[in-house]
Amino acid sequence: MTNHGRTYLTMLSDAELVRMALDRDHELAVVLAERLSVLLDVEDQLEQLQILYDRLVAENNALRDDAAE
Numbered sequence: 487m488t489n490h491g492r493t494y495l496t497m498l499s500d501a502e503l504v505r506m507a508l509d510r511d512h513e514l515a516v517v518l519a520e521r522l523s524v525l526l527d528v529e530d531q532l533e534q535l536q537i538l539y540d541r542l543v544a545e546n547n548a549l550r551d552d553a554a555e
Contacts, residue, residue, distance in 0.1 A: 500526055 495503065504523050507515035 498506070500522055504519040504526070507519035
């Protein structure tokens with residue numbers, strides 16, 4: 487792979503890399519793409535949990551402030 491080709495690939499998002507690997511249908515690329523898609527799902531779940539955590543902390547702080555009044 488040329489330097490230009492590698493640079494192009496590093497600029498792609500994870501989802502684009504997964505799509506590209508699956509489109510090319512190389513066995514190793516497909517396996518790696520499947521594993522990467524699992525990691526992307528975990529990353530999405532972590533982001534959702536962070537949002538939920540932030541909401542719970544805000545609610546807890548509001549309840550504490552109300553109790554202090």
